[in-house]
Amino acid sequence: MSNWLEKHLPKIVLGPSFLAIILFVYGFIAWTAWISFTKSRLMPKYDIVGFIQYDRLFDSPRWDVAIDNLFIFGFLFILISMFLGLLIAIFLDQKIRIEGALRTIYLYPMALSLIVTGTAWKWILNPGLGLEAVVKSWGFTNFTFDWVINPDFAIYTVVIAGVWQASGFVMALFLAGLRSVDQEIIKAAQVDGVPTFKIYSAIIIPSMAPIFLSAFIVLAHLAIKSFDLVIALTGGGPGYATDLPATYMYTMAFSRGDIGQAASSAIIMMLVVFAVVVPYLYSELRNKNDQ
Amino acid sequence: MNSVNSTFKFKWGNHMFKKLVVAAVATSFTLTASVSYAGPKAEVLHWWTSGGEAKSVAVLQKEFSENGGSWTDMPVAGGGGDAAMTALRARVLSGNAPAAVQLKGPSIQEWYEEGALADISAVAKKNNWSKVLPASIAGHMKCEGKWCAAPVNVHRIDWIWANASVLSSNGFGMPKTWDEFNATARALQAKGIIPLAHGGQAWQDATVFEAVALGIGGANFFHDAFVKLDKKALQSDTMVKVFDQMRIMRGFVDKNFSGRDWNLATAMVMNGEAAFQIMGDWAKGEFLAAGKVPGKDFLCASTPGEGFLYNVDSFAMFKVKGSERQDGQKLLAKLIVGKNFQKVFNLNKGSIPARTDVSLNEFDHCAHVSAADMNASSVGGTLLPSYAHGMALRGAQAGAITDTVTAHFNSKMSSKDAVAMLVKAIDNSK
Numbered sequence: 120m121s122n123w124l125e126k127h128l129p130k131i132v133l134g135p136s137f138l139a140i141i142l143f144v145y146g147f148i149a150w151t152a153w154i155s156f157t158k159s160r161l162m163p164k165y166d167i168v169g170f171i172q173y174d175r176l177f178d179s180p181r182w183d184v185a186i187d188n189l190f191i192f193g194f195l196f197i198l199i200s201m202f203l204g205l206l207i208a209i210f211l212d213q214k215i216r217i218e219g220a221l222r223t224i225y226l227y228p229m230a231l232s233l234i235v236t237g238t239a240w241k242w243i244l245n246p247g248l249g250l251e252a253v254v255k256s257w258g259f260t261n262f263t264f265d266w267v268i269n270p271d272f273a274i275y276t277v278v279i280a281g282v283w284q285a286s287g288f289v290m291a292l293f294l295a296g297l298r299s300v301d302q303e304i305i306k307a308a309q310v311d312g313v314p315t316f317k318i319y320s321a322i323i324i325p326s327m328a329p330i331f332l333s334a335f336i337v338l339a340h341l342a343i344k345s346f347d348l349v350i351a352l353t354g355g356g357p358g359y360a361t362d363l364p365a366t367y368m369y370t371m372a373f374s375r376g377d378i379g380q381a382a383s384s385a386i387i388m389m390l391v392v393f394a395v396v397v398p399y400l401y402s403e404l405r406n407k408n409d410q
Numbered sequence: 411m412n413s414v415n416s417t418f419k420f421k422w423g424n425h426m427f428k429k430l431v432v433a434a435v436a437t438s439f440t441l442t443a444s445v446s447y448a449g450p451k452a453e454v455l456h457w458w459t460s461g462g463e464a465k466s467v468a469v470l471q472k473e474f475s476e477n478g479g480s481w482t483d484m485p486v487a488g489g490g491g492d493a494a495m496t497a498l499r500a501r502v503l504s505g506n507a508p509a510a511v512q513l514k515g516p517s518i519q520e521w522y523e524e525g526a527l528a529d530i531s532a533v534a535k536k537n538n539w540s541k542v543l544p545a546s547i548a549g550h551m552k553c554e555g556k557w558c559a560a561p562v563n564v565h566r567i568d569w570i571w572a573n574a575s576v577l578s579s580n581g582f583g584m585p586k587t588w589d590e591f592n593a594t595a596r597a598l599q600a601k602g603i604i605p606l607a608h609g610g611q612a613w614q615d616a617t618v619f620e621a622v623a624l625g626i627g628g629a630n631f632f633h634d635a636f637v638k639l640d641k642k643a644l645q646s647d648t649m650v651k652v653f654d655q656m657r658i659m660r661g662f663v664d665k666n667f668s669g670r671d672w673n674l675a676t677a678m679v680m681n682g683e684a685a686f687q688i689m690g691d692w693a694k695g696e697f698l699a700a701g702k703v704p705g706k707d708f709l710c711a712s713t714p715g716e717g718f719l720y721n722v723d724s725f726a727m728f729k730v731k732g733s734e735r736q737d738g739q740k741l742l743a744k745l746i747v748g749k750n751f752q753k754v755f756n757l758n759k760g761s762i763p764a765r766t767d768v769s770l771n772e773f774d775h776c777a778h779v780s781a782a783d784m785n786a787s788s789v790g791g792t793l794l795p796s797y798a799h800g801m802a803l804r805g806a807q808a809g810a811i812t813d814t815v816t817a818h819f820n821s822k823m824s825s826k827d828a829v830a831m832l833v834k835a836i837d838n839s840k
């Protein structure tokens with residue numbers, strides 16, 4: 120009896136969560152995919168009619184805006200967060216005083232909810248309340264910074280707020296990476312008289328490749344899932360200029376009673392995530408198999 | 411709890427757990443079976459949770475319990491009803507719908523098509539609803555000729571609100587035409603007053619848009635374009651003119667309008683920062699709550715042009731099981747359209763009663779204008795459903811129009827491009 124239990128205990132313990140994941144993650148992905156091939160409106164219907172929802176999706180100018188925004192936001196958000204994160208990490212790595220306090224300060228934005236970040240930046244960026252008004256009150260009356268109400272630039276304000284939130288977290292990742300590089304090699308390089316810049320660019324950063332990959336994966340899925348930041352900062356506006364796929368899906372599913380359309384946009388979002396994550400998983404798994 | 415755990419751990423293979431489950435299931439069965447008739451009962455799903463609205467619902471709740479009913483309140487706030495609709499979907503899918511749900515316009519018909527609505531024609535007939543309700547509003551409450559919903563109030567959308575002293579001190583009256591509005595607005599703007607208080611949210615853009623469309627195009631045009639979605643009307647030169655006027659209106663809005671809530675825009679009119687606001691009559695509630703007097707501190711008038719755009723709140727009656735729930739539903743329907751509730755509720759909410767035979771003695775000047783205009787336009791055939799507030803079209807189509815309107819208003823798009831985009835978006839939403 121106890122032998123049997125010992126043998127099967129892991130399976131018994133893992134069983135429920137395994138079943139839950141099968142049903143609630145993969146089961147509902149399959150359900151969403153099914154719905155995306157139907158004409159569901161207010162309530163789900165199950166008669167498959169083909170790619171009609173995808174045709175509608177790619178015909179919709181609002182979806183075009185959402186996808187464009189995803190690429191603008193995703194690209195800039197990941198790039199700037201990584202760059203700033205790395206820069207701050209390198210500066211903090213110079214054995215400075217009160218590093219602990221500075222580290223905490225930079226990391227703190229991550230502790231805030233995106234709703235708070237979005238609301239705070241909404242006020243900072245509001246031309247009549249925030250930055251523009253302050254600079255004008257200093258006497259620079261020609262100063263304008265009205266990106267948040269300009270449909271062509273509003274998406275960049277989302278990037279600003281997103282970067283503010285995430286770069287501290289990226290810094291923490293990179294700092295850990297910098298500390299894990301073998302100090303012997305660095306010392307050897309210093310003895311050889313290699314300049315500090317060269318030490319970083321030729322030795323330390325290349326050896327941190329896995330950290331870059333992890334940071335990229337974390338930031339990429341944050342970017343694709345982004346929803347609350349946009350809702351709090353711009354509400355998708357002006358017009359729908361800052362719509363992202365996630366806000367598009369929410370609007371279709373919950374405001375407009377167009378479940379089929381929402382399902383098809385969800386599936387496209389999932390494919391975008393797959394396009395990012397699958398190569399990563401593939402490389403990870405392959406490495407493990409090689410060892 | 412502890413004992414159950416230890417049983418589970420040590421007496422593996424024992425049927426203790428099974429017994430417990432069986433016992434629990436059995437108890438729950440006997441419980442449901444032993445309930446007997448306990449008077450009319452109704453569960454009501456709504457999202458009237460803010461100050462004046464909550465007060466209005468409490469009136470109905472009180473009246474319901476005075477008539478022997480027991481009311482289960484199910485307020486779901488958030489997202490302008492989006493959250494409530496999500497809750498409703500879950501309830502209907504699980505076969506346990508609430509008796510009455512705050513629903514309006516074509517979404518009533520949509521739920522009817524899902525087979526979820528009950529027939530309350532008996533109540534309607536007994537209380538003579540078809541006599542006391544305007545025909546076009548009664549039309550929304552019927553599903554294939556049978557009554558399936560009860561109207562609560564009539565909000566008018568095409569209102570223009572103004573700060574009385576700003577207008578009089580500059581020598582202006584309420585504009586009667588859009589040209590007059592533009593001229594007044596330009597003159598005020600030159601004096602440093604914001605002509606139009608507006609919040610840059612899609613639904614507010616749409617609210618202004620439909621008032622402009624009705625004013626410039628007239629009732630027939632509005633009906634063809636936004637009720638029938640007639641391509642000819644949508645592509646017409648009139649529609650181009652409507653977008654032209656929207657472009658002019660964009661110039662009358664201050665710089666910080668993006669994302670502003672409607673009540674903040676109302677406050678701008680209240681304190682004289684801005685002259686006008688175009689908004690439904692819930693704005694009146696804001697003025698009154700701030701202690702302003704209609705006709706003295708603020709002025710109300712219909713936006714330039716003919717017609718009356720209505721937004722009727724109503725309760726749709728869902729199919730429920732059991733005689734006490736069905737009785738509760740019938741009682742509720744009767745009370746909702748009853749004279750007392752229609753009066754008290756609308757005094758709180760700023761709207762006017764849906765039934766035309768309620769005495770308006772206690773109502774203010776703006777409500778009198780609204781009621782008189784509603785009766786006149788009902789006779790004249792210019793009583794029209796608001797598209798921006800979900801009375802004329804289904805969600806997907808109304809959303810497609812709003813997308814275009816807000817994209818045009820917030821960019822430098824030309825009116826011609828906007829019309830082309832409008833036609834395409836509506837095609838895509840079908």
